[in-house]
Structures are given as structure tokens and as C-alpha cells.
Amino acid sequence: MPSIVIPKLQRQDLLVSLGLVAGEWREAPxxxxFPVDEPSSGTVLSHCADLGRQDFFDAIDSVLLEPASLLRGRQRHVRESCPSGMTWFCRTLMINGKTFLEAKGEVNYAASFIAWFAEEPVRSYGDTIPSSYANTTVLTCKEPVGICGIITPWNFxxxxxxxxxxxxLAARCSVVVKPPSETPFSAxxxxxxxxxxxxxxxxxxVLPTKDxxxxxxxxxxxxxxxxxxxMKRVSMELGGNAPFIVFEDADISQVVEAAMVCKFRCxxxxxxxxxxLLVHERVRDEFAQKLTKRxxxxxxxxxxxxETTQGPLVNESAVKKVDSHVQDALEKGATVYAGGKAPTHLQGYFYEPTVISNATTDMDVAHDKTFGPSSCNFLFLRRTRGGAAGE
Structure with a gap:
């Protein structure tokens, strides 16, 4: 494993490349x-077991429901283990492009969910509901829904x-986790x-696969x-095409700082x-200039x-997609104020933080999420009930 990612640490044993099924760390058949890349160098960081269909069946067949107090008293161990494993966790999180500061923030964020839900089982109350029948009371109680299949993303x-x-776990449901192939080691x-x-x-x-x-x-x-x-219950957190709207009466300096967080985080x-970025015509130039400078x-x-404040993208495909959106915008009349290309002085999967102005709705970026460090400014002329109206 490259020394820039995993130096001598207190918890080297936290680097696990096998799958976990019924308490057993197992190799794939x-x-x-499958290889896991380190994006700042474009080289292979390590390899991870590529478990298969039967491994998932074995996991599902061995699940166990536990009392609701499962997390209480145990979350402290996980949280107290964080300081010794903090640097390790941060370095593995950086294989998706995060800076060390961003990765450290995610580790603390992850620990907070354990602390919160460890206290929730004691508050999983039922309800008493008035009945339409005389001399009766309607009671409801909460029960586990069963096995939870969890597919997690590579960016967090x-x-x-x-x-x-x-x-x-707080609701007494066993879990079968399929971590992302780009960043399997955190789970x-x-x-x-x-x-x-x-x-x-x-x-x-936890069953890693190359899929x-x-x-x-x-x-x-x-x-x-x-x-x-x-008839399985599902809950999805999917993609989007989120707008950032700048009205003509906005404090542009403050808006630029908000845009930096909304666009260039991770x-x-x-x-x-x-x-x-939908920008009113009256503040278009001021916003573009201040955003470019920032x-x-x-x-x-x-x-x-x-000193790094902007890391690499997760893989080569991500770089190609960002560049494809930028080139499409340029071909259709947009103007690049900053960036607009992959740097030549760095190895790995980098793309320069980019500001593009004069974007239009016929460009790919208007309809397809870029998922990279490229901000495209669209001009709008007037407010509408929905927020902003285009050209």
C-alpha cells in the first residue's frame, strides 16, 4: 500500500480486505x-475480496435479531476507538478525493450517528389510539422490519x-452491507x-464486490x-440537478462563500x-469575478x-465526465473564467477547479449532474413564483 496513504499507525489491523459474513472474515471464492485505486497518484492502493452471490445468501441465512439495547454501552467503544484509528480512517476516506480536513470531519460525523441512535431504542414508544368500539383500546407497538440490505456510496x-x-441495529434489524468498490475499506x-x-x-x-x-x-x-x-420496502437517496440561485439583492461576497461550500466541497x-448556478443579470459580472477570484x-x-484545499476526483471516469461537460459548454458558447482542464503538473485523477459563465439550457451540464469541481453560471432575467426564470 502506498506510504502516502498508510504510514505507521496505531491500528494497522483496521485495514481489512476481506468480507465479513457471520463473524467470519472470508475470502471470495x-x-x-478487485483493485482499489488511490486517486492522487492514479495507482492501485490495495486489493479487496470480491464476494459473490452465495456469500450474500450465507449472510442472509445467518442473521440474528437482538434486543433493542444492542447499541447502548457499545457505542462508547466505537467512539473511543476513533482517536487511535482517526488518522487511518481519514487516510482511507481520502481515496475518494477528500482533503484530510474533510475526511476528519466525516469521521466525527460518522461517530455522531452511532451516539445518537444508541440512545433511540429506549424511546421507540408505541401509541394508544381512541377506539370506535366501546370498552376497547387500540395499542400500537413497533417491531423490526427484518433484514436490511444497505448499499453505500463512495463519496461518504x-x-x-x-x-x-x-x-x-437500534431497531433490532440485522444488516447486510454492500460497500462501494471505490472505497470499501471504511465500512x-x-x-x-x-x-x-x-x-x-x-x-x-459486510460484503465488498467489484460491482x-x-x-x-x-x-x-x-x-x-x-x-x-x-414487495420489499426500499428507501432511496439518489442524484439530482440542484440549482444555486443568486438574486439581484444578494450580498455577493457572502453568496460567493456559500457557493464555494455548495459547489467545491469534496x-x-x-x-x-x-x-x-442561476445568477440574475444585474449581478452576473460581479458574481463571476468574485467567484473566479475565490x-x-x-x-x-x-x-x-x-496546504491542499481541493483534492482529486475518485477515478479516471469522473475526470472524463467533468471534462466532457466543460468541452460541451465551450463548444456551445460558454466562457471559462478559471480552470477548464486537467492539470499537467499532477499525477492522478485531478481536474482544475473551474468557473464557466454564459451557460445555456442546451448544454449537458444543464441536464446531467457533473459531480466534479466545475461551476456553471446560468443567467436569469426575472423572479418567478418558482424562484427564477431563464433567458
Whole structure:
């Protein structure tokens, strides 16, 4: 494993490359593995077991329901293990493009879900409902829904794992987790800490595979249809095409700072990143100039370097998609104020933080989420009840 990612640490044992099924760390059939890239160098970080269909069946067949107090008394161990494993967690989280500061924030965010849901089981009250029949009372109580299958994304591999697993365990539901192939090690390390904390082996299973899901509406639609055949309950968090609207009476300096967070957090690779910046014509130039100046202050580089404020993208495909959107915008009349290309002085999957103005609705960026560090400014002329009207 590259030394820039995993140096000498207190918890080297948290690097797990095997799947967890019924408390057993297992290899895939035929010792099949898949590579996990380190994006700041574009090289292979490590390999991870590529578990198969039968492994999922084994996990499902061995699940166990536990009392609602499962997390209470155990969450402290996981939280107290964070300081010794903090640097390790942060470095593994950086394989999706985060800076060290962003990764550290996610580790604390992930731990907070465990703390919160560990206290929730004692408050899982039922209800007493007035009855329409004399001398009767209607009572409701909450019961586990059963096994929870959890597919987690690569951009928040620690936080989304605990955000889904902790409430499931608190509700006495066993979980079968399929971590992302781009960033599988965070969920596996969390599972190891959970076992150390005393979570029963048959309650939590983590099965990495090389198959990857993108949280798009199309993929969610496909999975929902598949689940509907057997009436499985599903909950989806999918993609979007979020707008960031700048009205003519806004404080532009303050708006620019908000836009930096909304657009360039995690190199633009979050589900809530603004994809389109809708700017009123009266403040278009001022906004573009101030945003450009702020973007040019970003320091592109490896997440482990302290001065870095903008890391790489998760893989080569992500770089190609961002560049495709930028080139499409340029061909259709947009203007690049900053960035607009992959840097030549850095290896790995980098793309310069980009500001594009004069974007129009016929451009790809208007309809397809970029998921990268490229902000496109669309001009609008007037307010409407829905927010803003275009050209």
C-alpha cells in the first residue's frame, strides 16, 4: 500500500480486505479480488475480496435479531476507538478525493450517528389510539422490519454506513452491507470496530464486490422495480440537478462563500452539490469575478498535504465526465473564467477547479449532474413564483 496513504499507525489491523459474513472474515471464492485505486497518484492502493452471490445468501441465512439495547454501552467503544484509528480512517476516506480536513470531519460525523441512535431504542414508544368500539383500546407497538440490505456510496463511505447501520441495529434489524468498490475499506474497518465493541457477529455483515452503483435516478428506478416484485420496502437517496440561485439583492461576497461550500466541497463530489448556478443579470459580472477570484485561491493537490484545499476526483471516469461537460459548454458558447482542464503538473485523477459563465439550457451540464469541481453560471432575467426564470 502506498506510504502516502498508510504510514505507521496505531491500528494497522483496521485495514481489512476481506468480507465479513457471520463473524467470519472470508475470502471470495477462488480468492477473487478487485483493485482499489488511490486517486492522487492514479495507482492501485490495495486489493479487496470480491464476494459473490452465495456469500450474500450465507449472510442472509445467518442473521440474528437482538434486543433493542444492542447499541447502548457499545457505542462508547466505537467512539473511543476513533482517536487511535482517526488518522487511518481519514487516510482511507481520502481515496475518494477528500482533503484530510474533510475526511476528519466525516469521521466525527460518522461517530455522531452511532451516539445518537444508541440512545433511540429506549424511546421507540408505541401509541394508544381512541377506539370506535366501546370498552376497547387500540395499542400500537413497533417491531423490526427484518433484514436490511444497505448499499453505500463512495463519496461518504464512513458517514453513510453508520447513518444506515446504526438505526437498523437500534431497531433490532440485522444488516447486510454492500460497500462501494471505490472505497470499501471504511465500512470493513467500522465492522471490525463493531465486533470489538460487542455487536453480535450475526447482526452485521459486510460484503465488498467489484460491482458499483451510481446513485442516479435511473439506477434507483431499476432497483426499486426489482424490489417491487417481492414487495420489499426500499428507501432511496439518489442524484439530482440542484440549482444555486443568486438574486439581484444578494450580498455577493457572502453568496460567493456559500457557493464555494455548495459547489467545491469534496471536489464537487457530493449529492447535494449545486450543479447549476442561476445568477440574475444585474449581478452576473460581479458574481463571476468574485467567484473566479475565490476559486483561483484553491490549492489543488494530494489530500494528505496540509496546504491542499481541493483534492482529486475518485477515478479516471469522473475526470472524463467533468471534462466532457466543460468541452460541451465551450463548444456551445460558454466562457471559462478559471480552470477548464486537467492539470499537467499532477499525477492522478485531478481536474482544475473551474468557473464557466454564459451557460445555456442546451448544454449537458444543464441536464446531467457533473459531480466534479466545475461551476456553471446560468443567467436569469426575472423572479418567478418558482424562484427564477431563464433567458
Amino acid at each position: 477462488g480468492k477473487k479480488v 463511505p464512513a458517514a453513510i454506513t453508520t447513518r444506515k447501520v446504526a438505526p437498523a 470493513l474497518a467500522f465492522a471490525k470496530l463493531a465486533l470489538e465493541a460487542g455487536v453480535p457477529p450475526n447482526c452485521m455483515h 458499483s452503483f451510481t446513485g442516479s435516478t435511473n439506477v434507483g428506478n431499476m432497483l426499486t422495480k426489482a424490489a417491487a416484485e417481492t 471536489s464537487g463530489q457530493t449529492c447535494v452539490c449545486a450543479n447549476r 476559486v483561483q485561491q484553491l490549492k489543488l493537490g494530494r489530500g494528505i498535504d496540509k
